[in-house]
Amino acid sequence: MSKVASDSRQHPASIRNLVSIDDFGNDEIIGLFEAAKAFSVDLRAHAHLCPGSISASLFYEASTRTRLSFESAMLRLGGGVLTAAEMKSMSAQKGESLADTVRVVSGYADMIVLRHPSEGAARLAARYATVPVVNAGDGSHEHPTQTLCDLYTLWIERGRLEGLDVVLAGDLRYSRTIHSFIFALARFRANIVCVPHPGLELPDYVLRRLHEEYGTEPIRADARQLGDLAGESDAMYLTPNKPHQLSLFTELSALEVGRVDALYMTRPQTERHHGESAERYMRVGAETMALEPLRDALVMHPLPRRDEIDASVDGDPRGVYFKQAARGVPIRMAIGAYLLGAIDLPGARPVPTASSVFHDQPAGPSPCPNTTCITHTEARHVQPAFRLRGRHPLRAACAYCAQELASPWVGSRTERQFDARSSDWAESLDVEDLVFLGDEREAHERGFTRR
Amino acid sequence: MSKVASDSRQHPASIRNLVSIDDFGNDEIIGLFEAAKAFSVDLRAHAHLCPGSISASLFYEASTRTRLSFESAMLRLGGGVLTAAEMKSMSAQKGESLADTVRVVSGYADMIVLRHPSEGAARLAARYATVPVVNAGDGSHEHPTQTLCDLYTLWIERGRLEGLDVVLAGDLRYSRTIHSFIFALARFRANIVCVPHPGLELPDYVLRRLHEEYGTEPIRADARQLGDLAGESDAMYLTPNKPHQLSLFTELSALEVGRVDALYMTRPQTERHHGESAERYMRVGAETMALEPLRDALVMHPLPRRDEIDASVDGDPRGVYFKQAARGVPIRMAIGAYLLGAIDLPGARPVPTASSVFHDQPAGPSPCPNTTCITHTEARHVQPAFRLRGRHPLRAACAYCAQELASPWVGSRTERQFDARSSDWAESLDVEDLVFLGDEREAHERGFTRR
Amino acid sequence: MSKVASDSRQHPASIRNLVSIDDFGNDEIIGLFEAAKAFSVDLRAHAHLCPGSISASLFYEASTRTRLSFESAMLRLGGGVLTAAEMKSMSAQKGESLADTVRVVSGYADMIVLRHPSEGAARLAARYATVPVVNAGDGSHEHPTQTLCDLYTLWIERGRLEGLDVVLAGDLRYSRTIHSFIFALARFRANIVCVPHPGLELPDYVLRRLHEEYGTEPIRADARQLGDLAGESDAMYLTPNKPHQLSLFTELSALEVGRVDALYMTRPQTERHHGESAERYMRVGAETMALEPLRDALVMHPLPRRDEIDASVDGDPRGVYFKQAARGVPIRMAIGAYLLGAIDLPGARPVPTASSVFHDQPAGPSPCPNTTCITHTEARHVQPAFRLRGRHPLRAACAYCAQELASPWVGSRTERQFDARSSDWAESLDVEDLVFLGDEREAHERGFTRR
Structure with a gap:
């Protein structure tokens, strides 16, 4: 009755998928970054890589931004795109299982990009599909290409990941993006400073896994330390929504973080809140950008934003969130080309994860x-x-x-x-x-x- | 007032359409199968056939599977795709006639693939369009590419169609797919065995047309003959939903069908039922597959399935339904390439049908x-x-x-x-x-x- | 505080957009027409112009016809297409600003085609995007590619625009298409005859702008002059919905319009009417087409039509509305190729408008x-x-x-x-x-x- 099923389905074990960032080894990830960097010199010069290949976007919930980014990457590689942005209504109507759908679509496309509201959907799809599956977000589980895009932005701007000092701010409780990113940062040995909005702290299971798997704990700062730190010369603070209500980070010198490499801001995931108030949510503005520890800091955001980053930061060269979004294309080009066998990653051994x-x-x-x-x-x-x-x-x-x-x-x-x-x-x-x-x-x- | 209108519209009579499978002669159909078989050797090696050609998917009702299959075929031929999956809302909103829409879209594309809830829509579109029209399903009328895909699967697996013994099981009353398929089987002189779910027998008009046009009647079997046949050594039966309620086919030896070439299973079209019960609907499972007459039988299904084929059959080499779905791509490539003039079918005379x-x-x-x-x-x-x-x-x-x-x-x-x-x-x-x-x-x- | 912002955003001033027809000089427009004419010889012979380029269709309201026309043009140029036909629901859901969306999509595509229900949306998008923006309709403001398509149809059929006699009929009050077209006609010094449906006359601000900017007034005709003109030999009239209720144009000889070059008919924009009745709306039929002044007149319509042009006109060579729609492709090819830098327009100086x-x-x-x-x-x-x-x-x-x-x-x-x-x-x-x-x-x- 029991079996090891990794190769018991139709497809050979040699098919690689990207369901979780854990499916790729560190060498492979850095290899993807090198490939993405090479692509970025001229995104339009790589249409010879995957001519005739087809990627199918199966989206069981709407995410236009993510879908367009994947489709742009495939077109840049010279491939074609099949779009099914309305899978949810389809599926509900005819009652077809996801396992059947991906087996059918495996006959139409060379790669499947799946977005689904249920956790684990992408892993299941990868198990039944006979072509590579890329997870474009499965519920609150993973969204690995977003994480790789974030990591890649750090890597390309700083030239490395290890030892970087990264501040994560805002809704650290409900943001899937933040959870994936934090594990990736830990894996690449970056230093993590958490500045949650009150009530929106990192969940315990994230902290526990950080400890168990990476033996590390994030440096925890608390906006409520405002009273202690107000007026300190090198305190770093975020501009709140209302003036006169500064929510300070913490005394950075005390944290031995002299200079921040990146400030990663998130929007409040109000649609998932259960009574937590996101009123007076932290806001990055001109005052924030004037702080000494942020002198060279990148300001990142997964987008879409609402008010948590002021429009005044858009023109600041440190505000890299639009560049970050644009880098989704070369990184997804690298992922697609790699999974389709169009590029090798020199020095990277594919790890049977x-x-x-x-x-x-x-x-x-x-x-x-x-x-x-x-x-x-x-x-x-x-x-x-x-x-x-x-x-x-x-x-x-x-x-x-x-x-x-x-x-x-x-x-x-x-x-x-x-x-x-x-x-x-x-x-x-x-x-x-x-x-x-x-x-x-x-x-x-x-x-x-x-x- | 009266006129023969076949060539009275804008387009030359030489434009071929695929509205009904009757639009193609037998020679042409076999020619398409030969082309599809050649394409299948490497689907990605034919992008030189239709570069620069554009196919427009006009879908007045959702059918993601069918749409993706057509679009995949066009991309494989090197062409481009225009997608309008939301035609119904469009049309309702602005009140444009189908005749006008297809004339306009004829200016945008080289071929139109039409899905429409009204019977006859594709024929009307073909009359007004100035480019070839392919019927991707018009109400309960026809869905000829599905039928060709089914026939092609039989042909490629068995090497011929004439004289094959094909069992059709399940909802034979409301399945458009089955009706088209049965006429095509008759046309190619296959033997047809019907095993309807009780209450879901073939409609009279189908039987009448089979008789009038092809001079043939299907071999009719009845699941209610269970009492007579239970225990016979070579009885073929379907596994019902509930154990202990076997619904036997019939005594195959009495039907002079010693070995079945294919068992074509359908899902209950419950959305079209008028009180007929599809409870305890027939189910193909491991027991069915163990029957002697099915020793070499292909198990086919138009998909999507629900419970009528058990997951245990998925791994059985006779369960070809996913292959059948995948074959929609080469057959639609052949159709597209033929209608666009990119391939000839040696030996086939285009019949002015x-x-x-x-x-x-x-x-x-x-x-x-x-x-x-x-x-x-x-x-x-x-x-x-x-x-x-x-x-x-x-x-x-x-x-x-x-x-x-x-x-x-x-x-x-x-x-x-x-x-x-x-x-x-x-x-x-x-x-x-x-x-x-x-x-x-x-x-x-x-x-x-x-x- | 104040600034001239034309070049204050991320993109160089050299990026051209098509938000309003006023963004292009007369020389450029004629240059585009020459390019479109050359493309029309064989639409499929220009895929070498923009290989690897990507156009993104961002549609905040449905307009399948317009979208497919743009996408067809891009495919004909050898480029790829990203489609977001569902932007409205996306945007509402996550609350992203248009300014942010176009900055993100600028990273995915080389050109943005925007349809939006709010006036000014395309200009705003052009200000924030870092790639060219083409306005595919922004509320009741502009729809410049439709206007260029209309002008191009006149130009290609008549060989010139200056001095043409163009009759505009029907709902002149609420048709955005008519307003844009009338300014363009004035700019190219065509003569304009207005024949509004009673109650649906040109708005005052259009007349005022015609006077102020072009020093011209349209020749105004009135269907209510029926009593005066009935029975005149060379009166031109439209066939009304009901027989015996002729709505005459006017005495054309008195207007010194001996022969009409084009009759541009519009559908009643009933969705925008505020009590104006469009009952007995003007209708172009066989009787209309028999009039002497319309002997050589083109019958044009932006489509979709309802009943305002009778099906009997479809077969008349003067009924060019389907050709007009088809010409949307070469004109949009010319626009795309020009904005993407793939073609030059000899003799046209790009005017910093x-x-x-x-x-x-x-x-x-x-x-x-x-x-x-x-x-x-x-x-x-x-x-x-x-x-x-x-x-x-x-x-x-x-x-x-x-x-x-x-x-x-x-x-x-x-x-x-x-x-x-x-x-x-x-x-x-x-x-x-x-x-x-x-x-x-x-x-x-x-x-x-x-x-």
Whole structure:
């Protein structure tokens, strides 16, 4: 019943996808940046790379900006584009599963760019498609090309990533962009300073993963330290919406950040707020830009913005957010050309990443605990699957949406026994033999006995 | 007042369209299959065929799958694509007739691919457009490229069409796809076995046309014969939704079908059902695939499917439905290249098919009896027209939607007399002189007297 | 505070846009016509002109016809197309300003084609975009490519524009197309005969501008003169909807128009009517076409039509409206190729037109008096701006939507004084020093004192 499914579907294991930024190794990412940089010299000089190739944009929710950026990249590579911006209504109408849709579209295109409201949708698509799949955003899970675009902007402006001092400001709680970016910064060993809007701090699971996987913690600053720091000479602050209500960062010298490399500002994700007020939301304006620690800082933003960056910053050479958006094209050109086999990345070994290995759970009452995971809507074709995150302690996550499995119980398929996940017995089980159980009752119902 | 209109519009009679599969002769169809097969060796090697050509997708109802398949084909041929997926709202808003729209779009594109909810829309479009028109589905009338894709799949997998044993199962009543397919199978002399879901049998007019035009009747099997046949060694059955409720085909040996070449499964068209229950709808699963007569059978489906084919069949090499969908691209490449004059079909004589000859009715109260025929919504520009289907008995159909004219009365324009359609006098009338009358009252109102 | 902003944004002043037909000089327009004519010999022979170039269609309201025409032109030039037909819902959802959107899309495309419901949107887009912007219709302001297409049809059919006798008929009040066309006709010194549907006469501001800028008045005819003119031998009339209700033009001999070069018919813009009845709207039919003065007249229409041109005219060689629509492609090819720098227009000097010069008003309570001007919805980024139309009298218009500023008061920024706009003092002020004031109260509030 159990299997390692990474190569059990129609397509050869050699097909690479970009579902999560973790699908690419560090060497590959830097290789993509080098390729994007070369493309940028003249975006129109690379139409010989993918002539005759077709990219299909399957968008189950509207995101015109992202779609146009991908399509522009494909056209610049000399390829063609199929556009389905209305997939949601289609799908609802005829009731076709995503697994079927991507198998069909694999016959029409050489690459699929997928946007979907459910977490894990892109991983599922990659598993069934017979062409490369690029994740253009799956719910609140990942949006890796946005993250690569952000990283690339830092890299090209600063020439490196390691050791950069990056300030993240605003809604750090609900911004998917920020979460992906912060893990990427940690992975490339940048220093992270968080300046959340009050009530919109980084979620605990992000902090925990930062600690567990990268052994690092962001430097945390608090706008509420205003009282302590007001009037300090080298304090860095953001201009609030209303005058006379300065929300200071913190004393940067105390943080040993003498000069900020980049200030990454986010818009308040008010559509996801649950009562948190984004009134008097932080605002970057002329006063902010006059601060000494921001003398050379890039001001970045994933766009669209509302009021959080004042129009006066648009003409400031440090305000690179429009350049950042434009860099989405060369970076997506590099991704497309790489996945389509049109370019090599010298020095980069394609790593068979852990994220592509699935351990299917047999059909049963253990769905992914994340109710907006794609496995819930695609239950007809897909059974729950996990992948291992760690051995000591034994950690696993949904293979699709990456949410961690919380249950304390695991079983052995061959022994038909179960025990606490933290037990030595559990940690020693072969991955093929492992089964994650929802609770004791489920364990008994599925025929496992307690060790 | 009357005229033969086949060449009376702006475009030369030499423009070929694909409105109905009857627009192409058998030689041409096999020629298209040969071309599609050659394309399939490497779909990306044919961009030299139609560089600079433009295909416009005019979709008055959403059908993303069909649209993408056509657009992929055009891109593979090196051409460009104009997409209008939202024609319905456009048209409703500004009140433009279809006849005007296709004349305008003829100035923008070299070929028009039309999807429309009204029967006959594609024929009307072909009459007014000055570029080739391909019917991508017009109501419940025709969807010829789907039919060609289905036939092509049989042909390429079996090497021929004549004499193949094809089982059609499921909703045979409301599936436009099945109706078109069944006529095409009859035309190419395949054997047809029907296994309808109870209540969803083939409509009478399909059976009648099969008999009248092809002198053939499908081998009819009945799932309700279960009682008689259960337990027979070589019975072929479909796995029902619920276990223990097998719905057998029939005894295949009795039908002299020792081995099935293809099992074509359809989804229940529940959106068109009028009380017929599709509960416990037939389902093809592992049990079905284990049957001896299906040992080498292809399992086909027009997609999208819901539950009528189990996911377990996806990995079975006989389950060719995803291949079938993918073959829509080379077959549509062949169609596009042929209509655009980019390829010849050696050995095929383009037949000036009867279906392109119109006999306009003068303005009057004899609209097409099909109330969803395009002639009702386009009455401003278009008058009813018919084409002759047979002489003995005298039969005619709406020249647009192909629905047969049922009235028993016909008249002579020159003699201003009318009589029963079955009379010798009626059968001897010149087609230019013929007029089909709704009823006796209409005949009198239009100034005809009874012979 | 004040500045001349024509070159103060990111892009070099050398970028040309087509926001208004006034952005092009007469030489350039004729040059474009020559290019379009050359393209028309074989539309498919010019794909070498813009290979690798990308045009983005940003449509904030649906206009499939216009969009497809632009996209066809770009494909014919060998370029690629990005399509965003759903910008309105996007924009509303995420609240991004147009100024930001066009800056982002400037990174994805080499040219932006914009359709927007607000007047002045295209001028604003041109100011912020870093690539050429083409106006594909901004509210009731301008739709210059339609006007160029209309002019081009006259030019190619008649070989010239000067001195042509052009009859404009129907809804002259609410048709944006007619207003743009009439100014263009005046500019090229054609004679204009107006035959409005009763109640749908030309607006006063159009007549006034015709007089002030071109020193000309259209020859005005009145359908209500029917009583006087009925029975005259060479009267020209339109066939009304109902028989026996002829609406005559006028006695053409009295107008010294012996032969009409073109009859431009419009549909009633009922969606903009405020109680005006378009019942018994004028209709061009067979009777109209039989009139002696129309012996050689072109019948033109911007399409879509409803009933105002009878289907019987479609087959008449003088009914050129479908040709007119088709000519939208070569004219848009010429525009695209010119703006992208792919062709030169021999003999045409690119004129740095007045329309591209902005005089920003400092932030204050003087918004554009047109409440549907884009400056009202984009107030976050954009301050009101004007450009000078004339010195004696001192006239100015909103730099975005072109609506004339009506206030009688102007001030001097340096002197902080204000006076009547008609005063000698006002007329002598330097344009950099000028400020247009809403009313006396505003003048005082902004610190100006009466001279």
